Amino acid sequence: MNTSTIEIRVRYNECDPMGVAHHATYPIWFEMGRTEHLRSQGRLYGDIENEGLFFVVVDLHVQYKKSVKYDDVLSLATVVEDCTPARLRHSYVLTKENEVIARASTTLACVDSKGVVHRFPESLVR
Amino acid sequence: MNTSTIEIRVRYNECDPMGVAHHATYPIWFEMGRTEHLRSQGRLYGDIENEGLFFVVVDLHVQYKKSVKYDDVLSLATVVEDCTPARLRHSYVLTKENEVIARASTTLACVDSKGVVHRFPESLVR
Amino acid sequence: MNTSTIEIRVRYNECDPMGVAHHATYPIWFEMGRTEHLRSQGRLYGDIENEGLFFVVVDLHVQYKKSVKYDDVLSLATVVEDCTPARLRHSYVLTKENEVIARASTTLACVDSKGVVHRFPESLVR
Amino acid sequence: MNTSTIEIRVRYNECDPMGVAHHATYPIWFEMGRTEHLRSQGRLYGDIENEGLFFVVVDLHVQYKKSVKYDDVLSLATVVEDCTPARLRHSYVLTKENEVIARASTTLACVDSKGVVHRFPESLVR
Numbered sequence: 001m002n003t004s005t006i007e008i009r010v011r012y013n014e015c016d017p018m019g020v021a022h023h024a025t026y027p028i029w030f031e032m033g034r035t036e037h038l039r040s041q042g043r044l045y046g047d048i049e050n051e052g053l054f055f056v057v058v059d060l061h062v063q064y065k066k067s068v069k070y071d072d073v074l075s076l077a078t079v080v081e082d083c084t085p086a087r088l089r090h091s092y093v094l095t096k097e098n099e100v101i102a103r104a105s106t107t108l109a110c111v112d113s114k115g116v117v118h119r120f121p122e123s124l125v126r
Numbered sequence: 127m128n129t130s131t132i133e134i135r136v137r138y139n140e141c142d143p144m145g146v147a148h149h150a151t152y153p154i155w156f157e158m159g160r161t162e163h164l165r166s167q168g169r170l171y172g173d174i175e176n177e178g179l180f181f182v183v184v185d186l187h188v189q190y191k192k193s194v195k196y197d198d199v200l201s202l203a204t205v206v207e208d209c210t211p212a213r214l215r216h217s218y219v220l221t222k223e224n225e226v227i228a229r230a231s232t233t234l235a236c237v238d239s240k241g242v243v244h245r246f247p248e249s250l251v252r
Numbered sequence: 253m254n255t256s257t258i259e260i261r262v263r264y265n266e267c268d269p270m271g272v273a274h275h276a277t278y279p280i281w282f283e284m285g286r287t288e289h290l291r292s293q294g295r296l297y298g299d300i301e302n303e304g305l306f307f308v309v310v311d312l313h314v315q316y317k318k319s320v321k322y323d324d325v326l327s328l329a330t331v332v333e334d335c336t337p338a339r340l341r342h343s344y345v346l347t348k349e350n351e352v353i354a355r356a357s358t359t360l361a362c363v364d365s366k367g368v369v370h371r372f373p374e375s376l377v378r
Numbered sequence: 379m380n381t382s383t384i385e386i387r388v389r390y391n392e393c394d395p396m397g398v399a400h401h402a403t404y405p406i407w408f409e410m411g412r413t414e415h416l417r418s419q420g421r422l423y424g425d426i427e428n429e430g431l432f433f434v435v436v437d438l439h440v441q442y443k444k445s446v447k448y449d450d451v452l453s454l455a456t457v458v459e460d461c462t463p464a465r466l467r468h469s470y471v472l473t474k475e476n477e478v479i480a481r482a483s484t485t486l487a488c489v490d491s492k493g494v495v496h497r498f499p500e501s502l503v504r
Contacts, residue, residue: 012287012297012394013280013402017175017448018239019395023183024157027150028265035264035323045264046323049143057149060188067182067241070395071287071298113144115193138268138413138423139276139406143322145269154391161390161449171390172449196269197413197424269427270491275435276405283402301395309401312440319434319493365396367445 002080004040006033010072020067027060030092030104033078037090048121052112055088059107066101074101081105085119128206130166132159136198146193153186156218156230159204163216174247178238181214185233192227200227207231211245254332256292258285262324272319279312282344282356285330289342300373304364307340311359318353326353333357337371380458382418384411388450398445405438408470408482411456415468426499430490433466437485444479452479459483463497 008029016022034055038045045055068074074096081089088108094101110120119125134155142148160181164171171181194200200222207215214234220227236246245251260281268274286307290297300307320326326348333341340360346353362372371377386407394400412433416423426433446452452474459467466486472479488498497503 011280012283013400015395016391017393017395017397018180018182022391023186024150024153024391027153028263031150031264044323046321054144056144056190056193058190060149060186060190062186064182064184064186069298071296137406138409139274141269142265143267143269143271148265150265154389157390170449172447195424197422270432270434275438276402276409279402279405306396308396308442308445310442312401312438312442314438316434316436316438 003077004033004037005075005077006036008032008074008076010068010070010074012070015070018067020069021072023062023064026062026064026094026102026104027057027106029074029076029094030078030090030106033076033092034090034106034108037078037080043123053118053121054111054113055108056111057106058109060104061106062102062104064102066096066099068096068101072096083120083125085125086117088120088124129203130159130163131201131203132162134158134200134202136194136196136200138196141196144193146195147198149188149190152188152190152220152228152230153183153232155200155202155220156204156216156232159202159218160216160232163204163206169249179244179247180237180239181234182237183232184213184235186230187232188228188230190228192222192225194222194227198222209246209251211251212243214246214250255329256285256289257327257329258288260284260326260328262320262322262326264322267322270319272321273324275314275316278314278316278346278354278356279309279358281326281328281346282330282342282358285328285344286342286358289330289332295375305370305373306363306365307360308363309358310361312356313358314354314356316354318348318351320348320353324348335372335377337377338369340372340376381455382411382415383453383455384414386410386452386454388446388448388452390448393448396445398447399450401440401442404440404442404472404480404482405435405484407452407454407472408456408468408484411454411470412468412484415456415458421501431496431499432489432491433486434489435484436487438482439484440480440482442480444474444477446474446479450474461498461502463503464495466498466502 092104140151218230344356392403470482
């Protein structure tokens, strides 16, 4: 299955003077979604780094639909849209009580510790 | 003039275990770019909030080209691409010694303290 | 009961180029501990703010014993040490698999939206 | 000279729903103070890490006196209180227009990439 869902509770420090979660917090949540999606497939991102490979974000697109507040409980669905040897694309839907808060997508590349581009591990490519 | 440029020095805590600035830090820098762009036009975003209006990010797109490290000094050019009563669009070019690190764009909407959409202040609309 | 315990999973962006959780992240976790401790007593900090009172940290002391890494699962025990009308003191023990990672304490004061000092709500004072 | 002073402008995302800089932001500023203090002595912390040594915070104490808001300009004075082979102690005074916002102190230890404790570089010890 290529979708996984996690629950996120908005932290106080993640909110700004408008009283809502700051927009730069969302990419952090999406990264948590990727971590848990990998885990749901029996992989740990930490293991991948220990093997000398790093996944770097090369493209990020977020559409913010509604704001959320401190202590709100959100649901984040993370989907692997595509994985070629060169690119790993995810999409995200963040909801609160079934209302869409944000939609987003990221594209990742795979590099080694010196920043040299590598192919994604075979097990992730479909 | 609708462009302004600021200098940013990468903070230690903004960098991650890869040793490079985390991708969620960039939107924070872009927000700094908007703050200074307004200031360069003789406006303070704080004053706008004190008048009861808030600018919220409704769309964010970032293309990451190169990574940067702790203590690197970057240059961020912020451009107002368009301002209608409904939308304020900026674009950004982040460079390090004339090499492009990232390109980005944001779209902002204007709301009041209850989240109700308002027109952007006349003085910003062109 | 005046102790509560929460579980925390270390986020990737919370870690720095040393590969360990940055020390400025810990106070964020302690704040989460206070939020959940209040909830365990049937109170929501958000409700307190909605009533016009704010708890502000006036003193923070952290002793860092061991470092932790991305994806580590930690346990944070939060204890109310003392609550007078003027001061609310908590202590914290952060552990990983029963090994102490950090010990900390905070002192909070109660203010209104203008920063004027108030007494803590009667229900919290012992 | 063992004191150095830097200017800090409060970022929007550093502020919380109370409209003031979140208390977990201050340790980030203190770290910036240490970076610039080293630089004022002709040393770069990045160079020290490149040589395989890392300075880790083992103790942090902050006393918060006044709050600050978005776009406030602060002055941070960083002082080396003591440097033995085992411990490097700094103190900090954060001010805004000569009013004290916070006082703080940190104690650092020196470790290698595996976390093994080392002596501080001779040039820093007095």
